[in-house]
Amino acid sequence: MSEATHRAAVAERAARAGGVVAEEAFRGDLTIEAKESPTDVVSNADREAQQQVVATIAQEFPTATVVCEEDAPPVGAEGIEVAESVPGSGPAWVIDPIDGTANFVREIGFWATSVAAVVDGEPVAGASAMPATNDIYTAGPESVSRNDEPMAVSERDDLAEFAIGTTGRWSTSDPTTPTAIVREVSERFGDSRRFGCIQGLLALVAAGGMDGAIMPDPPNAWDSLAGVHLVRRAGGRATTLSGDRFTDGDENLIVSNDTRHDAVLDAARAALLDLE
Incomplete structure (x- = not known):
């Protein structure tokens, strides 16, 4: 397995794992805090899903650099380095544990757990798990798919x-x-x-x-x-x-x-x- 293929597989695995944690909390009791505005919110589910994503990445890349939306530090992943922005050189992982938290806390099922593998500032793999709709979107060096079936942009031109x-x-x-x-x-x-x-x-x-x-x-x-x-x-x-x-x-x-x-x-x- 090539390094790029390996990173793509881990990105998918991590997105799925974080999505499972988020889904368990979806439409349940949440602790919700506002960030910069009343509609820019974070919940305990965001932080818990992020921990799971980081832990999954750490299983394969124990000294990885991660860029995360939420400020919760990794627990049980002591070798992980947390960066505030995507480094211009070397590999990193960019994590959004729940993109669409405003939907999530309103019990609307359109939200995603997303993970990108980045090398030298450019994504080489990406995965977005959307558990509420039972969808997983992935892209690596050899394929791009939804639910393991090849996908492509539309051909509409009108x-x-x-x-x-x-x-x-x-x-x-x-x-x-x-x-x-x-x-x-x-x-x-x-x-x-x-x-x-x-x-x-x-x-x-x-x-x-x-x-x-x-x-x-x-x-x-x-x-x-x-x-x-x-x-x-x-x-x-x-x-x-x-x-x-x-x-x-x-x-x-x-x-x-x-x-x-x-x-x-x-x-x-x-x-x-x-x-x-």
Whole structure:
């Protein structure tokens, strides 16, 4: 087994394991805390799922570097190094124990446990487990699949048939940006949807259910890297607003099935550049 294949297998195993822990807590009694806003929340399930993900990775990579959304330190994994950001060189693991926590705590079943294996700042494998829908999306060096079946982005090229996801932070104090994006998408494409789970949306683009997504805010690594790898391996495209290849730390993220990426970019630019 190659090193990349090994990392892909561990990413899938860790996402599944964390997803099991999260699913056990789903629609149960939760301890919920607000972070930066009343809708930006964390629960005890997030921290417990993250511990499981890290522990699973540590079984195969006991001195791994991990980048995690939650601040809970690893327990029982003394050799693990916790980094605040994705290192530019060497391997690392990027973990979102529950992406879509706002959905999770409202007992809405669209949320994901996502793990990306990164080498020199670039994802080489990604996995998003979505236990509430019984789905697992994975991408490694040799395959990209949903539930172990090959998947690919959609082949749609008629904009009237496109479904575009709008995602990222929604600020009630400054609703201008999301309002502009929804307006442009609604006017240019057949459908606009907002799911409340970035990794889940990226997985849907990779599997062909959605045709693109616009994320205007700088995405965190744990919100984006696993899903971006899924999209690219499935034949899609992920760029910045300028059309450059998206990498960790960029200001925004635009993804599509790559048949009409220019049209998705045009919509995003019309919404965002007009606000500057």
